[in-house]
Amino acid sequence: MSRRAAAAVLLTCEHGGNQVPDPYRALFAGRKRLLASHRGWDPGTLALGRSLAATLDAPLVASETTRLLVDLNRSSHNPRVFSEITRPLPRIDRLELLEHYHRPHWDHVRARLAQMARGDRPVLHLGIHSFTPMLDGMPRKPDLALLYDPARPSERALAATWAQALSRALPAKVVARNDPYRGNADGLTTAMRKERPDSAYLGIEVEVSQRHIGPGGRFPAWVARVLLATLEEVQGV
Numbered sequence: 001m002s003r004r005a006a007a008a009v010l011l012t013c014e015h016g017g018n019q020v021p022d023p024y025r026a027l028f029a030g031r032k033r034l035l036a037s038h039r040g041w042d043p044g045t046l047a048l049g050r051s052l053a054a055t056l057d058a059p060l061v062a063s064e065t066t067r068l069l070v071d072l073n074r075s076s077h078n079p080r081v082f083s084e085i086t087r088p089l090p091r092i093d094r095l096e097l098l099e100h101y102h103r104p105h106w107d108h109v110r111a112r113l114a115q116m117a118r119g120d121r122p123v124l125h126l127g128i129h130s131f132t133p134m135l136d137g138m139p140r141k142p143d144l145a146l147l148y149d150p151a152r153p154s155e156r157a158l159a160a161t162w163a164q165a166l167s168r169a170l171p172a173k174v175v176a177r178n179d180p181y182r183g184n185a186d187g188l189t190t191a192m193r194k195e196r197p198d199s200a201y202l203g204i205e206v207e208v209s210q211r212h213i214g215p216g217g218r219f220p221a222w223v224a225r226v227l228l229a230t231l232e233e234v235q236g237v
Helices: 022-028 032-036 045-056 091-116 153-169 188-193 221-235
Strands: 008-013 060-062 123-131 144-147 175-177 201-209
Touching: 008 045, 008 091, 022 032, 045 060, 045 123, 045 221, 060 091, 091 123, 091 188, 123 188, 144 153, 153 175, 153 201, 153 221, 188 201
Parallel strands: 008 060, 008 123, 123 201, 144 175
Antiparallel strands: 144 201
């Protein structure tokens, strides 16, 4: 994608917190450690998303409810939208979780995309996520990754040029594409792609290793700084 087609940016943060709404506190009694782990949320992402949104003057749609209640980065029909804690709940209770937490987030994203699509620029949807550097005893090498759908030419081109710019800016770091996750796996950006053409919508998930989490549970300033500088370099945003 050329600079002439620089995209309008929408940021989302599906796992920005590990809060448990009052009606569900009993479900999580004695699970404080689990809630604080990578399974409960994506540490560092909410502050990062807010920083990027402020600098880009872009909207941010974020949730601070724990993903262990209902995972906002899974389709509602995906069994993994519920954790082992909420999956055993009666069907009516699971539907209520979808109605009160999952559907509003997705509807808000859809509404923002529809609003932004009225312009003459494509929309670049950046989903801000983080990942644990060790999973099931196996190290995950990337420091920063971009997830995209290789079958979408615009996404593939942007991810390639952005990753190259990031690698130049971070020579001592490992910058990856579609690692440690596949960019076309079930999730919010994958669902939005089905509703919008490649020429109008680019869904890129930005993944940052939690090894870089610093004081206050935040990523250091270089993370936002390098993402912004390289995005401007390749997109002219």
